[in-house]
Amino acid sequence: MTLLAVERIKLLSTRSPWWCALTALVLTGGFTALVVSQSNAQFPATVSATQYAYSFGMAVIMVLATLAVTTEYRFGTIRTTFQAVPNRAAALAAKATVVALIALVIGEIMAFLSWGMATLIQPEADLALNSTADWINVAGVGPACALAAVVAMAVGILVRHSAGAISLVLIYFLAAENLVTLIPGIGADIFKWLPFNVLHKFVTGDGESAGGATYGQPLSTSTLSPWWALAYFAGFAVVLLAIAITTARKRDA
Template sequence: MKEALHVEWTKLRTLAGTAWLLAGVVLLTVALGVTASAACADTGCGDPAKTSLTGIAFGQAVVAVLAVLAVGGEYSTGMIRVTFAAVPRRSTVLAAKAVVVGALVLVAGVAAVLVSVMAGRFVLAGDGAALSLADGPVFRAAVGSVLYLVLVGLLSLGVATVVRDAAAAIGVVLGLLYLFPIVAAVVSDPDWFKRLQRISPMTAGLAVQATTNLDSLPISPWAGLGVLGLWAAGALLVGGLALRLRDA
């Protein structure tokens, strides 16, 4: 496992786009969070913490691209055969990729969330919104947002392992994340609307950001993040099976 981790870390570290994608996660998340906080300061908002973390819903797209390329890029170039020759146990390769991708997204996520919350605290200071990580709900929203990005990365990695084509895998992941809320929005039946929100990886997962009016949520914060965790675990499980049953 140690050798596999070193191999995966070396590949991602030396890939030209990795640093840019990680920077993109931070910059996009912070920029959209600050924009939302500024708009909130002008019009008022009910949940300042969630508003400051609005950028997570868009930064996740960059995370998905990064995770997909960790697998899809190797299949497109044929480099995956070399990887399997060096580390014959394919489950170990997938586990190593998951650890490396998860660690990189974790670092970028922590940076993005910390800056977003601090920026939100500054922007919303005049609005009476005292954002502080010492506040339990705000801390939960911040930690949950970081974990959300990590789980999106693992979900994307699993999907890419199954699909193998980078472009198709990105399309599948973004469809899973963004189409569920769109479909739910056009459903007229309130019961089905809640069901779709509860199983949607994005809607359910982002429930962890809510710090006010928790009773109105379709699913509780940590349970919602658990739904996304199940999606990620399922994708990795299917991806692991696909690696074992199919040729490289």
């Protein structure tokens, strides 16, 4: 608990997390407002459509998570940290937990802000959260962001430089996975198992949320059920973090 408090003080006593949180909210909220306000009979506002922009917000949250550790390397505070807490595994695990919790909170605010704004802009549209799929489609954004943040932080620990780590995380998340589908034959089969595609499956399912199948986000090609998809991505995040922590323990700080 002490270490969690330490990491919370560290993270929230600098400005970048606040700016990243604000950016994530403005970006997703703004985009959702645009989409929903332009909806019509052909493209009705649906629960799924309110979460169109979640991946933009998630990208910003991953930047936040990467910076949370790379700035420590940049300014040498990681050494002060390891000096105060020589158990590096505990220190970094605590940091990952705090970053994940903050990502969870931002993710939830982001998702419900987008959904709430949509209900205000289109009060007539059927945006009620009636089914489990509806709920996961909105509330699932938080856990998805939390796990994505752990992945980003693990990359940050391994790469240590802000620019390098952020580029790697964003290029992979926003481009590289989709490029795999271009490989003839096997591309689509590989893509089914790539982590962020699987994570998207957790949020959208097979489009069971209201309007999800026809008027919602593009669906994931993963064949896992939503909960297995979440477990798969969580496993990926934990393994990556474990590799990062093992590396950090062996390395000179």
